[in-house]
Amino acid sequence: MIVAQEKPLDEIRRMMDRYERVLLLGCGTCMTVCGAGGEREVSYLHEALRVAQARGGNGTHTFSEYTVKRQCDPEFVELLVDRVGDVDAVLSLGCGIGVQAIAERFPDIPVLPGVNTSFMGMSKEQGVWDERCAACGDCRLEQTAGICPITRCTKGILNGPCAGTKNGKCEANKDMDCAWVLIYQRLERQGQLEKMRRYYPPRNFRTIARPKRIVSKANIDAGGDDA
Amino acid sequence: MPNSLFEEKLCSDKFLVTTEIGPPKGADTSEMVHHIDLLKDVVDAINVTDNQSSVMRYPSLGGCLFIKERGGEPIFQMTCRDRNRLALEADLLLAHSRGIANVLCLTGDCVDVGDHKEAKPVFDLDSIQLLEMIKTLESGIDMGGNDLKGAPKFCMGASVHPEADFIEPQLIKFDKKVTAGAQFFQTQGIFDLGSLKRFMQYASQFNVKILAGIIVMASAGMARYMNNNVPGIIVPQAIMDELATAEKGKGLLKGVEIAARFIKTIKEENLCHGVHIMAVGNEGVVPDILEAADMVGVST
Numbered sequence: 001m002i003v004a005q006e007k008p009l010d011e012i013r014r015m016m017d018r019y020e021r022v023l024l025l026g027c028g029t030c031m032t033v034c035g036a037g038g039e040r041e042v043s044y045l046h047e048a049l050r051v052a053q054a055r056g057g058n059g060t061h062t063f064s065e066y067t068v069k070r071q072c073d074p075e076f077v078e079l080l081v082d083r084v085g086d087v088d089a090v091l092s093l094g095c096g097i098g099v100q101a102i103a104e105r106f107p108d109i110p111v112l113p114g115v116n117t118s119f120m121g122m123s124k125e126q127g128v129w130d131e132r133c134a135a136c137g138d139c140r141l142e143q144t145a146g147i148c149p150i151t152r153c154t155k156g157i158l159n160g161p162c163a164g165t166k167n168g169k170c171e172a173n174k175d176m177d178c179a180w181v182l183i184y185q186r187l188e189r190q191g192q193l194e195k196m197r198r199y200y201p202p203r204n205f206r207t208i209a210r211p212k213r214i215v216s217k218a219n220i221d222a223g224g225d226d227a
Numbered sequence: 228m229p230n231s232l233f234e235e236k237l238c239s240d241k242f243l244v245t246t247e248i249g250p251p252k253g254a255d256t257s258e259m260v261h262h263i264d265l266l267k268d269v270v271d272a273i274n275v276t277d278n279q280s281s282v283m284r285y286p287s288l289g290g291c292l293f294i295k296e297r298g299g300e301p302i303f304q305m306t307c308r309d310r311n312r313l314a315l316e317a318d319l320l321l322a323h324s325r326g327i328a329n330v331l332c333l334t335g336d337c338v339d340v341g342d343h344k345e346a347k348p349v350f351d352l353d354s355i356q357l358l359e360m361i362k363t364l365e366s367g368i369d370m371g372g373n374d375l376k377g378a379p380k381f382c383m384g385a386s387v388h389p390e391a392d393f394i395e396p397q398l399i400k401f402d403k404k405v406t407a408g409a410q411f412f413q414t415q416g417i418f419d420l421g422s423l424k425r426f427m428q429y430a431s432q433f434n435v436k437i438l439a440g441i442i443v444m445a446s447a448g449m450a451r452y453m454n455n456n457v458p459g460i461i462v463p464q465a466i467m468d469e470l471a472t473a474e475k476g477k478g479l480l481k482g483v484e485i486a487a488r489f490i491k492t493i494k495e496e497n498l499c500h501g502v503h504i505m506a507v508g509n510e511g512v513v514p515d516i517l518e519a520a521d522m523v524g525v526s527t
């Protein structure tokens with residue numbers, strides 16, 4: 001899933017300074033799970049903005065709030081037509097994709113990002129999220145015993161550990177495991193160290209030329225040109 | 228035909244001595260040039276570090292040009308942290324065209340340990356891919372598969388860490404570097420000759436030259452700092468204690484003494500093929516170390 005962090009309140013207030021009616025728009029999927037922009041966060045933010053406004057400062061705003069199931073899906077974005085028609089700006093608490101999906105659908109309405117979209121990861125424990133995939137477009141987890149060297153090694157190197165690893169930790173951060181120590185140990189346990197002895201050539205960054213587009217096979221067969 | 232004077236020496240039985248120079252933080256090169264003049268005739272080759280520890284400095288290639296101009300033998304340290312493959316290839320063409328023929332291929336420290344923590348880390352290649360890339364250039368094509376007008380030639384080196392606290396994965400990496408064409412290795416700092424001996428038992432099966440890295444300590448405080456802040460380094464307590472016995476202000480003298488003792492033992496006991504002296508900011512003491520190790524005039 002996509003993991004994000006709420007932007008600081010001051011930054012949010014600065015962004016919306018010039019708009020009177022603002023829709024605070026949550027997202028019911030990743031942002032709800034990671035606690036950065038679901039229904040609950042939208043209502044907390046609404047309250048915080050009201051309090052800040054009451055204390056005085058920059059302008060008066062009228063806020064409305066709503067949370068859509070998925071901001072990145074046109075089917076759900078379509079349901080927002082009436083609400084968006086009534087405001088001067090939308091503060092989206094969706095990830096960067098959600099913000100842009102809203103912006104693309106409503107060309108005349110300024111859409112502001114309410115969260116900092118950070119990475120794709122998983123929940124480790126209550127309230128702790130760890131990055132696990134950078135969507136490199138050429139998944140090599142088979143070669144690395146299910147541990148991603150692109151995201152979990154600070155340098156994203158492919159041919160084994162650098163010389164900086166100490167006590168099994170990464171040279172960049174003493175609290176972070178060295179990915180290549182983990183990879184070695186897991187390959188060893190599975191009797192597959194030959195995978196680490198192989199030479200891996202440089203990454204092909206063309207496979208992740210930006211912006212990427214994937215057209216589903218079914219769609220191509222049906223003669224459509226994009227999804 | 229060897230590609231460089233240093234490669235010619237690598238092919239001989241000579242006990243090799245290399246050292247390194249950290250270029251200035253700034254455009255004033257006078258101290259670096261002074262160190263080059265001091266060292267160029269007492270060692271077999273001089274490395275110039277490449278934004279070492281991710282601290283921005285005058286470039287390695289620039290330092291190597293000075294060494295070349297002044298009649299020394301440079302080793303161009305090249306890390307993959309700051310340049311993508313195009314920039315690395317281009318710099319190698321420049322190096323070759325100016326007679327800089329020895330390259331030490333390193334991955335490079337992470338940006339987080341340095342003084343530009345917000346910089347974008349590149350790591351388009353790693354050290355092994357860099358060695359492979361140089362072989363590609365030597366074959367007359369670049370990494371894009373395009374023909375080169377004039378292929379460069381290099382003598383390639385790499386680093387290895389015999390004192391890593393988890394040695395097995397480092398040895399796999401060492402093997403891969405040998406396969407990729409590294410002809411010589413400069414080790415990370417050696418503080419325990421036992422680990423060097425163990426490593427050489429393994430490494431001697433390969434036809435490569437191993438130069439033991441000798442870090443010159445200036446004080447017990449510096450040793451502690453390195454333990455805490457320099458990636459991979461583990462200075463043992465015995466060395467720290469010995470440094471601590473130095474009178475106030477005489478730490479560097481003690482460091483010189485320890486370094487000389489290590490070098491002397493390595494040479495006398497024939498533990499490996501040479502040493503690489505890293506004086507980290509005290510380049511001026513390298514001749515004293517060699518003198519104390521009874522090795523004056525080594526480069527002749």
Ligand code: SF4
Nearest residue numbers: 133134136139140148
């Ligand atoms: S190698 Fe890592 S970054 Fe690439 S797709 Fe697999 S998990 Fe994601």
Ligand code: SF4
Nearest residue numbers: 153162170171178179
């Ligand atoms: S210490 Fe390990 S995880 Fe960190 S950069 Fe080096 S190889 Fe990668």
